[in-house]
Amino acid sequence: MKNDAATATLITEGLAKTYRPRRGQAVEALKPLDLSIEQGEIFGLLGPNGAGKTTLVKLLLGIINPTQGRALVLGQPSSSVQAKRLIGYLPENHRFPQYLSGRQLLTIFGQLAGISGAELRRRIDELLGLVGLSDWHDVKVRKYSKGMLQRIGLAQALINRPRLLFLDEPTDGIDPIGRKQIRDILLRVREEGTTIFVNSHLLSEVELITDRVAILNHGVVVKMGRTSELTESPDEFEIGVSELNGMANDDIPGLLSRSEDGRTLAVKAGSTAELNAAIDVLRSQGILIESINTKRNTLEQLFFELIESA
Amino acid sequence: MIQIAAIIRETFYEAISNKILTVFLGLALIAIVLIVITINTPGVTADIESLRPTAESPGEAAMLAFIHKWEFRIAAFFYPAMLLIATFITASIIPNTLQKGIIDVYLSKPVRRSTLLFGKSLGGLLIVVFCIVVFVLSVWLIIAIKTGYWTSGLLLSMIPIIVSFASIYAILILTGLLSQSSAVSMIVAYVIAIIVGTLLYSRETLLFNYIDSETIQSFITGLYYLMPQTQDMSDISTALIQGNRIPSFWPMYQAIALTAVLFGVSGWVFKRKEF
């Protein structure tokens, strides 16, 4: 293993969890996992329901104890008080005390995080602004909409200016506008150098903001890599054309598929020469080329391939 | 320190929102009004005036006896009631804290689990202490103003009642942690403190009439020393109110030790618990 303990914000070494309920069978929710997350990246952990995503985050926060292995946040055991000074967390299905106003909530959790006085007040005002709840600070959390709850929860997680932020399904049940607001907040938080670890099964969401993703299934990481690389198919191209003038499919070298209106062709080409050969054939038939793009898969396609083949 | 203060403040917010404080203080207010009315009825007022020391009978004993009798009656009725209500209103504190979706947030903060448990427990205890102090102080003031005698018995009698509650509360905390249910922990605490406690208290006059085996008798006696001794504590309160010698301080030490041990066990349970 390379010596990345010094630079990595989070590393896990053989971290695993088996639940042993008093009744019923043991569940191997997370199989031994080695993971390393670098400073400043947005890391997405994807997986179907029950894959073990929440289990991993709870292990990292010491809410549950590992069956084996360990996790370090900036060199400290991740469940230690020292590490938690550097961590922020928004759990899935959170239920903040309904009787608190937004400001009271942030004050109490801010003080629990060890901040107080004028510094805390300033931080709270700043965060209320960031999450767009300045006008709602005195209203009881009971009256907040789902999107507002999620945003106050995010503010709560950010109260101590964490170096590492854990978000468990931050956009679950939120409408598209609310999701965009949350994405924008996360991108701004990342600009300040915060590393973000986000659990989600909303693939298109994750694709939009993550630098790197891991796909977890039945407690095992089945794929991990840069989001852009995972979604790229370097030898497939999409060629937009004017009209095919009745050209047969077989006449086009490397043709994979044709869109319904016949104006987009998916072509396989292992090299630039092959791609140009295909274009030459099209041009020789008088077909006008309108666009050429490398084909991108969505994470969703990749996800289905991986989960279904498992 | 800031952390414990924050947890305690949150417990108070919770108590206010649950209307716990309002209900308790409302009941106390009704009780106080009733006491004021009774003590000011012409009959009672005449009694008090007749007991004032005069040139012929300068002794204060009669007046003090009158005050002690009043304070004793009030305590005999309201102390058990306050223990019942206090158990009822604090039973939900720990189960609420352990709810899914909120305990996760607490545990993600740089707070030791023992600090969190201590803060929540202390918060609940302070709410009860606040209510008891408000009520007892009011009653004491009413009697003192009416009679002109400022005695200390009733004020001191708050100490055993609070210590007594602490040991019941420690049971609530432990059972709350284990069952995560306020109903279950309330029932367990009532059964132990009231039913078991009373049976054990009257073991010699009651139970041992039916139990001949010495082994079982000594087992029951042993149990008596391990359980909250609510009755003995109220005996101490009574002695304090009436200005009598306290029969034994042991129930007091026992309650403090029991509270500490149960709280220690709770801390250990909480530390190992997964959520």
Ligand SMILES: Nc1ncnc2c1ncn2[C@@H]1O[C@H](COP(=O)(O)OP(=O)(O)OP(=O)(O)O)[C@@H](O)[C@H]1O
């Ligand atoms: N306390 C527990 N006791 C026993 N099994 C558990 C416990 N918590 C989770 N599991 C099991 O562990 C597995 C992983 O659960 P986990 O909550 O980590 O999944 P997830 O990826 O977060 O799913 P979701 O997308 O639904 O939130 C599941 O099979 C679940 O049933």
Ligand SMILES: [Mg+2]
């Ligand atoms: Mg989950």
